[in-house]
Every structure is written in structure tokens, then in C-alpha cells.
Amino acid sequence: MTPPDYEYLRKLLKDHSGLDLSADKQYLIESRLLPLSRKCGVPGIGELVQKMKGGSSSIIAQVVEAMTTNETFFFRDKVPFEHFRDAIMPDVLKARASRKSIRIWCAAGSTGQEPYSLAMSLKEMGAALAGWRVEIIATDLSTEVLEKSKSGVYSQFEVQRGLPIQLLVKYFKQNGELWQISPELRAMVQHRQLNLLHDFSQLGTFDIIFCRNVLIYFDQDTKINIFGRLAKAMESDGFLVLGAAETVVGLTDVFKPFPDKRGLYRPSGARAASPLGATSMPKFVAMAGR
Amino acid sequence: MKTCLVVDDSSVVRKIARRILEDMDFQITEAEDGEQALEACRSAMPTAVLLDWNMPVMDGYEFLGHLRRLPGGDAPKVVFCTTENGMDHISRALHAGANEYIMKPFDKDIVAAKFQEVGLVALNEQSPV
Numbered sequence: 001m002t003p004p005d006y007e008y009l010r011k012l013l014k015d016h017s018g019l020d021l022s023a024d025k026q027y028l029i030e031s032r033l034l035p036l037s038r039k040c041g042v043p044g045i046g047e048l049v050q051k052m053k054g055g056s057s058s059i060i061a062q063v064v065e066a067m068t069t070n071e072t073f074f075f076r077d078k079v080p081f082e083h084f085r086d087a088i089m090p091d092v093l094k095a096r097a098s099r100k101s102i103r104i105w106c107a108a109g110s111t112g113q114e115p116y117s118l119a120m121s122l123k124e125m126g127a128a129l130a131g132w133r134v135e136i137i138a139t140d141l142s143t144e145v146l147e148k149s150k151s152g153v154y155s156q157f158e159v160q161r162g163l164p165i166q167l168l169v170k171y172f173k174q175n176g177e178l179w180q181i182s183p184e185l186r187a188m189v190q191h192r193q194l195n196l197l198h199d200f201s202q203l204g205t206f207d208i209i210f211c212r213n214v215l216i217y218f219d220q221d222t223k224i225n226i227f228g229r230l231a232k233a234m235e236s237d238g239f240l241v242l243g244a245a246e247t248v249v250g251l252t253d254v255f256k257p258f259p260d261k262r263g264l265y266r267p268s269g270a271r272a273a274s275p276l277g278a279t280s281m282p283k284f285v286a287m288a289g290r
Numbered sequence: 291m292k293t294c295l296v297v298d299d300s301s302v303v304r305k306i307a308r309r310i311l312e313d314m315d316f317q318i319t320e321a322e323d324g325e326q327a328l329e330a331c332r333s334a335m336p337t338a339v340l341l342d343w344n345m346p347v348m349d350g351y352e353f354l355g356h357l358r359r360l361p362g363g364d365a366p367k368v369v370f371c372t373t374e375n376g377m378d379h380i381s382r383a384l385h386a387g388a389n390e391y392i393m394k395p396f397d398k399d400i401v402a403a404k405f406q407e408v409g410l411v412a413l414n415e416q417s418p419v
Contacts (some may be wrong), residue, residue, distance in 0.1 A: 078406075156375065156393050160400045164407050165380065165391040173375045 005049045005278050016265045017215040018197050033255040065142045072110045073161035075117045080241050083264050088239045092207050105206045108214035109138025112149030116181050116218045119188040120167055139194035146191045152181035207235050213243035227252040240265040293317045297327040307340055310398045313390040324348030328356050335362050343372035358387045367408040
């Protein structure tokens with residue numbers, strides 16, 4: 001890939017999705033876009049860039065989608081799901097004892113492994129949740145991954161990464177080489193296409209937000225803006241879960257780290273500072289046709 | 291020292307598994323069938339067993355039954371690694387006391403994930419992107 005092509009793609013991705021690639025992410029572009037080049041019938045990334053410069057909005061949309069789709073697997077990183085079971089849920093069960101309803105948002109739900117991991121965790125809690133209403137909303141920028149998430153169908157390779165065999169046997173049905181998660185678990189997850197750069201207040205208020213491994217793509221101002229709006233979309237005693245490489249520290253004081261639980265945050269009660277905070281929308285170009 | 295007994299009638303599979311598991315700091319012994327594996331367990335109980343299903347002389351399922359009845363035979367973590375990829379086989383294996391189950395083909399990531407699952411390997415934080 002030539003340096004001008006790389007710069008072109010960097011700028012385009014930043015403008016269309018907020019994805020902020022550092023100067024050394026050529027390998028990431030190549031690994032994601034070479035398969036797309038082949039799909040589009042061109043030999044390489046240079047030709048793909050030519051098509052994009054020619055104004056093919058469908059190719060631009062596909063490039064953005066390919067680049068923003070994250071690798072994911074069941075119970076990714078394990079620790080956040082231990083926090084969910086051992087710290088978050090006991091607290092929420094107490095705090096919502098009279099309301100008996102919980103709303104959870106997976107803000108980068110991708111192909112469904114994270115929302116379904118949460119659904120399985122909830123199922124494993126058994127009687128503790130009897131009579132409760134639990135909503136899991138999975139959102140993603142990419143409609144393609146949301147379709148896969150809705151179907152709940154995974155390859156043999158995918159179900160062997162992070163999913164304990166007992167849970168596979170309990171919650172999946174086999175169909176040849178493919179495995180589909182049970183209708184009961186699929187019914188626990190609602191799907192919505194959403195760009196985190198856009199207003200998401202219509203989703204309502206949540207008790208728990210998983211927003212993992214997506215903010216790493218954004219520049220600092222965008223991160224601060226999103227944190228401000230996440231805080232507004234959360235109950236004052238809610239929980240925010242970030243990815244292993246992400247933090248609010250040094251960026252915003254609307255969330256504070258939860259003691260001794262890495263990656264776990266709670267609203268601090270502080271108001272987001274203007275103009276970077278809750279009320280201002282980022283000034284990026286909206287994705288065409290989305 | 292963590293030890294893993296690799297049981298498979300294919301020398302190629304044993305070699306691949308050995309390489310992966312040695313990278314995960316296991317000391318490896320090998321067996322070509324269930325009977326050899328049982329013999330190995332009688333002389334020294336391993337920390338883990340990576341176990342094929344279909345083998346001559348004694349298959350992996352029968353071996354597992356015998357292993358779990360040996361003194362100290364409930365200790366090793368047993369991870370099946372087989373082309374028997376049907377739900378019925380997986381259920382039978384778990385019922386007989388298997389701890390995890392790998393459906394072939396497998397790679398290093400799957401072995402590592404499954405050994406983490408049964409607590410034999412410390413969890414490494416996955417690095418994003």
C-alpha cells in the first residue's frame with residue numbers, strides 16, 4: 001500500500017466513522033481490506049482506493065464497515081464477565097429490588113458474542129432473576145454484523161474461542177458445522193444499528209453499559225464527547241464496562257473507576273464540561289445513507 | 291512442572307499438540323492409544339490429558355472411564371481433541387468426566403482458550419486491534 005493511499009484511507013475513515021488510525025496500522029488495513037478487494041473484483045488496495053475516489057459510495061460504506069468491525073469472541077477477556085457476575089449484578093439486584101427490571105446496553109455488540117455472553121451469564125444466575133425483566137440492547141455501526149448477531153449462528157471455530165463446553169451444550173443447537181444459540185437467548189437480545197458519533201438518547205436509560213474495544217478507534221475529543229453522552233444514558237448508580245486498553249482517567253470526570261475492578265466505572269455525578277461534553281455533537285460528517 | 295499426556299494415534303497430531311503445549315510450559319508425554327495412556331497414568335498422573343476419541347486398542351472414551359476410577363484419577367484435567375464433533379459425543383464425554391472438548395481441526399488459539407477454560411493456563415489480557 002502506498003503512503004498516499006494509506007493517508008487517503010485514514011482521512012476517509014476518520015471522517016466517516018471517527019476511526020482514528022495511527023500511522024502504523026497498515027497491517028490492519030491490509031488484513032481487513034484485501035478480502036474486500038477480492039470481493040469487489042479488484043487485485044489490491046490501490047485499485048480499491050481508485051474506486052473510492054471515483055465516488056463509489058457503496059464501496060466506501062463497505063470499507064468503513066470492514067475497518068470498524070472488531071474481532072470478538074465469547075466471554076472475551078473473561079474478567080469483565082466476572083465483574084458482571086460478582087460485582088455488578090449483586091449490586092443491581094439490590095438497587096432494583098422494587099422495580100425488578102434491568103436494562104443493559106452492548107454499545108459495540110458486533111456479531112453478538114458479547115450480548116449473548118451476558119445473556120448466558122444471566123441465565124446461569126437462575127432463580128435470582130425469576131420475575132425480573134431484563135433487556136439487552138446490542139448496537140453496532142455495521143448492519144452486516146448485526147444480521148449475524150440476530151441469527152445467532154456461529155462456526156465451529158467461533159464457538160471454541162472463550163465459550164466453555166458446558167455452555168455450548170446447554171445453550172446451542174448444532175446444525176452440521178454450525179452452531180446456533182437457542183431461541184430463548186436470542187429473544188433476550190434486541191438489535192439496533194447505531195453510530196456512536198450520533199445522538200443515542202432515544203435508546204433510553206441503562207443500568208449497565210458495556211462499551212468495550214470501540215473507543216480505542218476514536219480521537220480524544222470524540223472519546224470525551226461519547227463519555228459525556230454515555231453518562232447521560234445511564235442511571236446515576238449504573239455501571240460502565242470498558243475494554244482492557246481503555247480508561248476514562250485523564251479524559252473525563254463524569255465516570256470514576258470502581259475500586260479494584262479493572263475496566264469497571266460508575267457515574268461520578270459530575271456534569272460533563274462544555275463544549276466537549278454531553279450537549280455538543282461531534283463535528284464529523286455523518287455516514288451517507290445511514 | 292505442569293505435565294500433559296498427549297493421546298492420539300496420529301504422530302502428526304501428537305507433534306503439533308506437543309509444540310503448542312510446550313510453548314504453554316507443559317512437559318509432554320505421548321501415548322498412541324488408550325491402553326498406553328492408562329499405563330502412563332498408572333506410573334505418573336499428569337496434570338492434563340489431551341485426548342483423541344477414535345484410536346485402536348482402546349479408544350479415548352473407554353480410557354477416560356478407566357482413568358476416573360484409578361486412585362488419583364479424578365485429578366487430571368481431561369480435554370478431548372477429536373473429529374467426533376457431534377453434540378451426542380460431547381455430551382457423553384462430559385458425562386464421563388471430561389473437562390473440556392476441542393473439535394478438530396484445532397489451532398494454538400483454541401488449545402490455549404480451552405486450557406484457560408479449565409484453569410490450566412493463566413489468562414492473558416487480549417490486546418485490542
